[in-house]
Amino acid sequence: MFAYIVRRVLIMIPTLILISIVSFTALQLPPGDYLTSYAAQLRTMGEQVDEEALNSLRERYGMGQPIYVQYWKWVSGIITRGDWGQSMEWQKPVKELIWERLGLTVALAVFSLLISWGIAIPMGVYSATHQYSIPDYLMSAFSFLGVGVPAFLWALIIMYFAQTKLGINVGGLFSEKYINAPWTWDKFVDMLKHLWIPGLIVAIENTAGELRTTRANLLDELNKPYVELARAKGLSERKLLWKYPVRVAMNPFFSTVGWSLANRISSITLMSIVLSLQTTGPMQLRALMSQDMYLAGSFLLLLSALTVVGTLISDILLAWVDPRIRLEA
Amino acid sequence: MKQDQLLISVKDLRTYFFLDEGTVRAVDGVDFNIWYGQTLGVVGESGCGKSVTARSILRIVPRPGRIVSGEITLYRKCDRSPSLRGENPSQQIEEIKLTDLDPTGREMCSIRGTEIALVPQEPMASLSPVHSIGNQIAEVIMLHQRVDKHTARARTIEMLELVGFPKPKERVDSLPHQLSGGLRQRAVIAMALCCHPSLLIADEPTTALDVTTEAQILRLLRNLQSELGMAIMYITHNLGVVAQMCEDVIVMYMGRVVEETSVDALFHSPLHPYTQALLRSIPRLGQKTRERRRLESIRGTVPDPYAIPKGCSFHPRCHQRIRGVCDQQEPPYVEVEPGHKVRCLLYQP
Numbered sequence: 001m002f003a004y005i006v007r008r009v010l011i012m013i014p015t016l017i018l019i020s021i022v023s024f025t026a027l028q029l030p031p032g033d034y035l036t037s038y039a040a041q042l043r044t045m046g047e048q049v050d051e052e053a054l055n056s057l058r059e060r061y062g063m064g065q066p067i068y069v070q071y072w073k074w075v076s077g078i079i080t081r082g083d084w085g086q087s088m089e090w091q092k093p094v095k096e097l098i099w100e101r102l103g104l105t106v107a108l109a110v111f112s113l114l115i116s117w118g119i120a121i122p123m124g125v126y127s128a129t130h131q132y133s134i135p136d137y138l139m140s141a142f143s144f145l146g147v148g149v150p151a152f153l154w155a156l157i158i159m160y161f162a163q164t165k166l167g168i169n170v171g172g173l174f175s176e177k178y179i180n181a182p183w184t185w186d187k188f189v190d191m192l193k194h195l196w197i198p199g200l201i202v203a204i205e206n207t208a209g210e211l212r213t214t215r216a217n218l219l220d221e222l223n224k225p226y227v228e229l230a231r232a233k234g235l236s237e238r239k240l241l242w243k244y245p246v247r248v249a250m251n252p253f254f255s256t257v258g259w260s261l262a263n264r265i266s267s268i269t270l271m272s273i274v275l276s277l278q279t280t281g282p283m284q285l286r287a288l289m290s291q292d293m294y295l296a297g298s299f300l301l302l303l304s305a306l307t308v309v310g311t312l313i314s315d316i317l318l319a320w321v322d323p324r325i326r327l328e329a
Numbered sequence: 330m331k332q333d334q335l336l337i338s339v340k341d342l343r344t345y346f347f348l349d350e351g352t353v354r355a356v357d358g359v360d361f362n363i364w365y366g367q368t369l370g371v372v373g374e375s376g377c378g379k380s381v382t383a384r385s386i387l388r389i390v391p392r393p394g395r396i397v398s399g400e401i402t403l404y405r406k407c408d409r410s411p412s413l414r415g416e417n418p419s420q421q422i423e424e425i426k427l428t429d430l431d432p433t434g435r436e437m438c439s440i441r442g443t444e445i446a447l448v449p450q451e452p453m454a455s456l457s458p459v460h461s462i463g464n465q466i467a468e469v470i471m472l473h474q475r476v477d478k479h480t481a482r483a484r485t486i487e488m489l490e491l492v493g494f495p496k497p498k499e500r501v502d503s504l505p506h507q508l509s510g511g512l513r514q515r516a517v518i519a520m521a522l523c524c525h526p527s528l529l530i531a532d533e534p535t536t537a538l539d540v541t542t543e544a545q546i547l548r549l550l551r552n553l554q555s556e557l558g559m560a561i562m563y564i565t566h567n568l569g570v571v572a573q574m575c576e577d578v579i580v581m582y583m584g585r586v587v588e589e590t591s592v593d594a595l596f597h598s599p600l601h602p603y604t605q606a607l608l609r610s611i612p613r614l615g616q617k618t619r620e621r622r623r624l625e626s627i628r629g630t631v632p633d634p635y636a637i638p639k640g641c642s643f644h645p646r647c648h649q650r651i652r653g654v655c656d657q658q659e660p661p662y663v664e665v666e667p668g669h670k671v672r673c674l675l676y677q678p
């Protein structure tokens with residue numbers, strides 16, 4: 001198992017290098033850069049542009065150099081000093097801007113994953129074991145709604161209800177007084193209170209699909225001979241259900257954890273813009289639009305790296321639940 | 330081996346599958362008894378309802394199947410603690426109507442595995458691919474004998490040793506796919522025997538195995554039976570195996586028992602035309618190929634299960650059918666000689 005994990009981690013390294021090259025290059029593709037557009041903006045507003053200062057900034061950000069030199073400077077800065085570069089728009093080091101937002105994005109993704117598994121798995125198991133019953137039909141109807149209605153619409157509907165009927169403020173992830181406050185227990189509790197609504201919204205669109213998957217996989221497993229033998233051994237229905245077929249039917253969930261986390265991160269981007277949440281989404285969008293390249297590049301790199309890490313987690317989980325994989329590796 | 334105590338009695342059992350295309354009468358009026366210590370062979374072409382009969386006894390008929398009528402009774406010896414077995418001739422017999430029990434209820438679950446155990450057809454598919462064989466065997470022991478993990482594991486290893494599993498201590502944690510077919514089947518047999526059942530239902534336990542392994546497993550089952558004294562209901566389509574394994578046999582055709590007899594009588598004086606045809610279809614050494622081919626198969630095929638023929642269900646394929654009788658009348662089940670019953674109009678008294 002340990003050797004297996006080490007090997008998977010080693011495979012990650014070239015993947016990450018490739019991702020960093022691609023994301024950095026992609027950012028250089030549009031014409032112009034942040035400083036030229038910034039200077040142009042200043043000029044149209046009739047302000048003086050200090051060429052001296054601009055040049056020193058150019059020097060500092062390494063602009064005008066060949067792209068591989070710029071790339072090398074950026075990457076070596078990250079590796080040796082943990083320096084992700086400077087955000088030009090925010091006039092702050094990138095590292096001061098991204099970690100909290102990244103943390104919130106990940107928290108939201110994991111949270112919504114837990115919500116949707118918590119709903120989809122028991123419902124899917126019920127649906128499969130009570131095939132063609134009324135609750136089974138209801139759940140099918142629900143899952144079609146969940147798949148069919150786009151998430152942003154759910155966001156608006158739920159936001160409306162939460163605000164008007166429940167009196168909960170769903171915009172943002174914190175109450176007013178905590179927004180710029182340092183992290184404390186109270187701030188954390190406050191965040192959890194705000195997190196569940198966006199978590200639920202992001203969960204909805206995935207829950208529906210996961211419910212269908214659970215039901216279909218479990219129906220496939222339920223008539224397998226190993227389930228029959230477990231029954232013939234005298235195990236109670238409930239015990240044998242959770243020990244054998246559900247366990248096997250869950251494998252696809254574990255093997256796609258990484259992918260579904262990545263999927264959720266993109267749903268969260270959209271959601272955060274609608275609900276104005278302080279996650280990576282809105283900031284990344286802005287950085288891309290204003291060509292704030294170190295900020296945008298760092299986001300791209302980190303979010304892609306998360307996907308890679310997610311895949312690693314998938315593999316480890318799968319090896320954990322399916323000993324065949326563990327032993328063969 | 331046969332004792333005079335009845336273990337299972339099956340009376341007029343009917344198990345149907347209700348499909349969209351129609352009703353499949355998989356088991357359609359089956360009667361037979363199993364005695365303590367008896368080895369009863371159940372033979373018939375595939376699809377004749379052997380497995381469904383076994384599942385009915387265990388009450389694990391899958392949906393959309395259901396026992397629609399009939400009675401299955403288990404005569405359970407009340408005091409079954411091994412040390413007292415045999416020392417107490419006046420054991421209490423408890424009569425349990427399995428057909429009246431809730432198939433998922435506690436009482437039925439406590440009978441499965443302890444009184445009646447199953448050795449299925451495909452050992453690979455019948456074992457969970459993601460649990461070790463030790464786990465799957467110890468589970469039964471913990472469930473029925475209420476012992477802790479440690480004891481259960483020790484007993485698992487003993488059981489594996491009993492069924493001739495090489496190096497049980499080292500291999501108890503193997504996964505099914507790491508074992509050969511023969512070893513998997515041994516593991517499944519260990520699992521079935523670990524709570525000393527009174528009846529072992531072996532549903533074609535060697536069909537998935539090669540001939541050499543089959544011979545080993547058959548020898549193992551015979552030895553285990555003489556050691557442990559349980560009854561075996563041995564399901565097979567192979568009459569050669571019946572000759573080796575069983576004392577008595579029932580022959581099934583389209584959901585019914587058409588003949589019941591001792592194995593000797595089955596081979597020397599078969600009564601039902603279907604049984605006779607089955608016996609003729611066994612290839613024999615020294616037979617000429619042309620002759621063999623002519624004898625090899627029974628004329629025609631099993632009819633469509635949705636449309637069971639009127640009268641005797643075998644009449645469309647029968648050489649000895651009587652026009653106007655066999656296609657009209659239901660054959661009665663008659664006892665031609667003591668212990669030799671047949672369902673055929675030729676033997677109508």
Ligand SMILES: Nc1ncnc2c1ncn2[C@@H]1O[C@H](COP(=O)(O)OP(=O)(O)O)[C@@H](O)[C@H]1O
Binds near residue numbers: 379
């Ligand atoms: N799960 C099921 N669903 C529908 N029909 C079934 C099912 N199991 C068995 N049958 C039908 O019952 C009949 C008897 O099957 P079975 O007892 O498995 O035959 P065999 O004698 O080969 O063991 C067959 O016609 C089969 O089609």
Ligand SMILES: [Mg+2]
Binds near residue numbers: 380
């Ligand atoms: Mg069968």
